[in-house]
Amino acid sequence: MPSSEYSKPLPVPQPESDYYWEQARHGKLVVQNCVDCEGAQFYPRVLCAGCGSRNLEWLEASGRATLYTFAIVHQPPHPGFRDDLPYITAIVELEEGVRIPSQVIGIEPDPDLLHIGMQLEVAFEEIDESITLPKFRPAR
Numbered sequence: 001m002p003s004s005e006y007s008k009p010l011p012v013p014q015p016e017s018d019y020y021w022e023q024a025r026h027g028k029l030v031v032q033n034c035v036d037c038e039g040a041q042f043y044p045r046v047l048c049a050g051c052g053s054r055n056l057e058w059l060e061a062s063g064r065a066t067l068y069t070f071a072i073v074h075q076p077p078h079p080g081f082r083d084d085l086p087y088i089t090a091i092v093e094l095e096e097g098v099r100i101p102s103q104v105i106g107i108e109p110d111p112d113l114l115h116i117g118m119q120l121e122v123a124f125e126e127i128d129e130s131i132t133l134p135k136f137r138p139a140r
C-alpha cells in the first residue's frame with residue numbers, strides 16, 4: 001500500500017530505537033537486555049529502566065507471547081483507525097518477560113474468542129519503507 005494512503009499516526013523512530021525498527025523491517029523482533037541486572041525491557045531506551053546501566057545489548061525475541069490484557073476498540077482513537085474497527089488492542093507478554101503494546105490480528109474481535117494467557121506469535125505488518133509494526137496472532 002502506498003504510504004500516502006496510510007493515515008494513522010506512526011511511531012517516530014528515535015536514535016535509541018533505530019536498531020529496533022531496522023530489525024522489524026527484516027521480520028525480527030528485538031528487545032533490549034541489561035547485561036548488569038539481566039532485565040529485558042521495552043521500549044528501547046538509553047538506560048536500563050531497572051538499574052540505570054548503559055550496558056544494554058539487543059536480543060532477538062522468539063516472537064512467542066501470551067495475551068496479557070486486551071480491549072476491543074469500537075471508537076477510533078484517531079480517524080486513521082476508522083476502517084479497522086472493531087479491532088483488538090492488547091498488551092502482550094513476550095516469552096522474554098517483556099510486555100509490549102500491540103494489536104491482536106487474525107482472529108475475530110470477539111471477547112468470547114480471546115482469553116488472557118492465550119498463546120500468540122508475532123506477525124509483522126509492513127506499513128511503509130521505514131516502519132514495520134509487530135502485531136500478534138493466535139499461535140498455530
Ligand SMILES: [Zn+2]
Binds near residue numbers: 036038051
Ligand atoms: Zn539493568
